[in-house]
Amino acid sequence: MEAKVIQGLHLTTWISSDKTVPTMSSSMRLSNRFEKTKRVNMLKCDHFGTIKPAIEHRAARLKVPCTSQNFPASILESETLTSEEDLLLQKKSEEIEPCLSGRCIYLVGMMGSGKTTIGQILSEVLGYSFFDCDKLIEQAAGGTAVADIFKHRGESYFRDNETEVLHKLSSMRRLVISTGGGAVIRPINWKYMQKGVSIFIDVPLDALAKRLTAIGTASRPLLHHGSGDAYTQTFKRLCKLWEERSEAYSNAQVTVSLERIASKLGHEDVCSVNPTQIAIEALIRIEEYLKKE
Incomplete structure (x- = not known):
């Protein structure tokens, strides 16, 4: 039996009638993650290339050519290859999921910060459902x-x-929710988000400007390019939005800083940080927050 998530808005997204999502076993979640590799695919950071995806799912002994869109050629001896990062992600999610007690996770941050990608990863490893607020409004x-x-x-x-x-x-319960970049500006929204755990994905503005310029800003209504260089215009607009929102982002209970992750891993550029690494950091920060409650 299913019920509408947003009856007042006549949305077409559904979850179970008891407002919770059935818990999957650890093995099911890990298997599900492998089957949905495309959902944790790379974050495009600039027009020079892409960030390495954390998981590669290929047929046994499939030779993969080396191109600008993938990685050095290799032959996989088994059908599914798991990395240490994936196992760490799974282990951390198993430790934290019971402590969440079904509370929802809300991801906040500037446009282009990867909230949807990170949200999908977290939802899969925690056995939660994922919702994107912008998509619900569009529906x-x-x-x-x-x-x-x-x-x-x-x-x-x-x-x-x-x-x-x-x-x-x-x-509702057991949801990971990606919010729009400006959702933080209304205090009433924080009233709702504080019922769960809110996570601020903190990405340097120059990295955001590179990524948004590379993928295009046509779908970003608050990024209106004037005359001149597209990157420069995007960066200026992001700086303006940051001035308006930075204080509101500080209301988040947890902050995940890409600069901090890059420093810990020895990366010079935050664009070298992959989505799985960000998700692991998010779980670590959630764990620290829950211990302080």
């Missing part, structure tokens, strides 16, 4: 893209719907 608007909602209905209309989505989701 409620009959499939209208966020950029078009801003254009035709205005930002206030979008923010009202965003608040309603967070209100509905806050009454």
Whole structure:
């Protein structure tokens, strides 16, 4: 039996009727993660290349050519290759999941910070369901893209719907929720998010500007390019948004800093940090937060 997540917005996303998600066993979660490798694929950081995905799932003895979009050629002796990072991610999730007691996880951060990718990884290893607030709002608007909602209905209309989505989701359990970059600006939204555990994904603005410029900003209604270099315009706009939001981001109960992860791992560039490493750091920080409660 299923029930609508956001009845007031007539959304088409569903979860079980008791507002919880059945818990999967550890082996099921790990297997599920391998089968959905594409969901933890690389974060494009700039136009020169991509970040190494944490898991590669290939047929036995399949030779992989070396190109700009993958990694050095190799022959895999087994069907599924697990890395130490994947095993650490699984181990940490098994330790933390009972301590969460079903509380939802809310990811906040600037646009392009990887909230959706990280959220999908966390949901899989924890046995939670994943929801993207922007996608839910688009569904409620009959499939209208966020950029078009801003254009035709205005930002206030979008923010009202965003608040309603967070209100509905806050009454549920065992969810990982990716919020929009501006969700933090309304105090009422924090009232709902503080019912769970909120995590701020902190990415340097220059890295965000590189990534957003590389993938394009057409779908980002708050990144309006003026004349001149696209990267420069994007960076300037991100700096302005950061000035407006940085204090609000500090309300998050947990902060995951890509600069800190890069330093720990000996990377000179935050773009060398992969999604699995970010997810592991998120679980470590959640564990520290829960111990202090």
